[in-house]
Amino acid sequence: QVQLVQSGAEMKKPGASVKVSCKASGYTFSAFYIHWIRQAPGQGLEYMGWINPNSGVTNFPQRFQGRVTMTRDTSITTAFMELRNLTSDDTAMYYCSRTRSRNGWFEYWGQGSLVAVSS
Amino acid sequence: QSVLTQPPSASGTPGQRVTISCSGSSTNIGSNNVHWYQHLPGAAPRLLMFHNDQRPSGVPGRFSGSKSGTSASLAISGLQSEDEADYYCAAWDESLDLSVFGTGTKVTVL
Numbered sequence: 001q002v003q004l005v006q007s008g009a010e011m012k013k014p015g016a017s018v019k020v021s022c023k024a025s026g027y028t029f030s031a032f033y034i035h036w037i038r039q040a041p042g043q044g045l046e047y048m049g050w051i052n053p054n055s056g057v058t059n060f061p062q063r064f065q066g067r068v069t070m071t072r073d074t075s076i077t078t079a080f081m082e083l084r085n086l087t088s089d090d091t092a093m094y095y096c097s098r099t100r101s102r103n104g105w106f107e108y109w110g111q112g113s114l115v116a117v118s119s
Numbered sequence: 120q121s122v123l124t125q126p127p128s129a130s131g132t133p134g135q136r137v138t139i140s141c142s143g144s145s146t147n148i149g150s151n152n153v154h155w156y157q158h159l160p161g162a163a164p165r166l167l168m169f170h171n172d173q174r175p176s177g178v179p180g181r182f183s184g185s186k187s188g189t190s191a192s193l194a195i196s197g198l199q200s201e202d203e204a205d206y207y208c209a210a211w212d213e214s215l216d217l218s219v220f221g222t223g224t225k226v227t228v229l
Contacts, residue, residue, distance in 0.1 A: 035218065037164075044223035045156070045164065045207050059216050095163055103211035103218070105154040107175065109163035 002026040004096050004110035011116045012086050019082040020113045022096030029077035030054040032098040035106065036070065036081045040092040048094075050102050051079060059102075086117045122147060123208055123221035130227040131198045139224045141191045141208030147219055151211040153191040155184055158205040158223075167206070168193060195226070203228045 007021040022034060036048040049060025051070040058070045069082045083090060094113045097106035124142040131137040141153060155168040166175050168184040171191060181196045191210075195202055208221035 037220075039158075044205075045158070045209075045220045047209075047218050047220055049217065061215070061217060102216075103151060105152075105166060105169040106156070106164070106209070107166050107169070109165075112163055 002098075002108045004098065004108055006094075006096060006110040006113040009114040009116070011118065014087055014117060014119055016086050016117075017082060017084040018086060018090075018115050019080055020094050020096075020115070022079045022081070022110050024077045024079070024098065027098075029072075030074055032100055033102045033104070034070075034072065034079040035097045035099060036094065037097060037106070038092040038094045040089070043092075046092075048081065050099075052102065053079060083115075086115075088117050090115060091117045122212060122215075122219035123210065125206075125208060125221040125224045127222070128225045128227065130229055131195075132229045133198055133200065135198050137195045137198055137202075137226060139193045139195075139206055139208075139226070141193070141221045143189050143191075143210060143219075145189060146214040147189075147210040147212040148186065148191055149189040150213055153184070153186050153208055153210045155182075155193045156207045156209065158207065164207070198226075198228055200228050202226060 003025045005023045030053045033050050035050045051058045053072045072079045096110040129137050152170045156164040157167045158164040171186040172184040183194045206224045212219045
């Protein structure tokens with residue numbers, strides 16, 4: 001069965017970086033896009049961008065440009081999302097999800113990775 | 120940050136019908152399908168509706184969706200206590216080449 005298993009919770013200081021992983025299993029990793037979505041405490045879902053695991057091509061909202069990197073390692077069927085220069089506003093639950101096409105719907109989700117940023 | 124607009128809250132008594140709206144633009148809802156997600160505290164979001172009005176396997180028939188122009192809506196008929204959750208619409212935005220989410224609606228069962 002399709003599974004997306006994410007890395008564990010992280011506590012970071014402001015200005016630091018965090019790298020969250022999303023291990024995929026149960027399907028052909030390179031055939032599905034991986035997306036990242038986050039939810040800060042008391043806030044709604046925020047879309048962070050996508051990566052094509054086959055080509056490595058990515059796209060993310062302007063507000064994350066220069067601060068986020070999305071990569072993948074096809075040998076271990078894992079996608080990564082790195083966010084740099086963290087602030088308290090980045091404290092959130094981070095989710096990965098997959099779609100057949102980049103404009104598809106999010107049917108399968110990871111369990112979420114909590115990132116807490118505090119001095 | 121959200122491109123799609125939803126009412127912040129909706130409520131009803133058990134058995135009632137509740138409708139949630141989602142308003143977008145020509146570059147997202149106007150030209151692409153709308154999907155809906157249910158989000159319960161402590162859990163990952165759950166796909167509730169895809170392609171405007173298609174229910175995934177396991178989603179009860181009391182949930183229905185529709186789309187017209189640059190707006191969409193999700194209806195819950197026969198509201199039940201377990202339907203108390205946050206609901207989000209989402210769509211692909213052609214101009215951004217990204218998905219966009221709605222602002223979210225908290226449904227309360229009175």
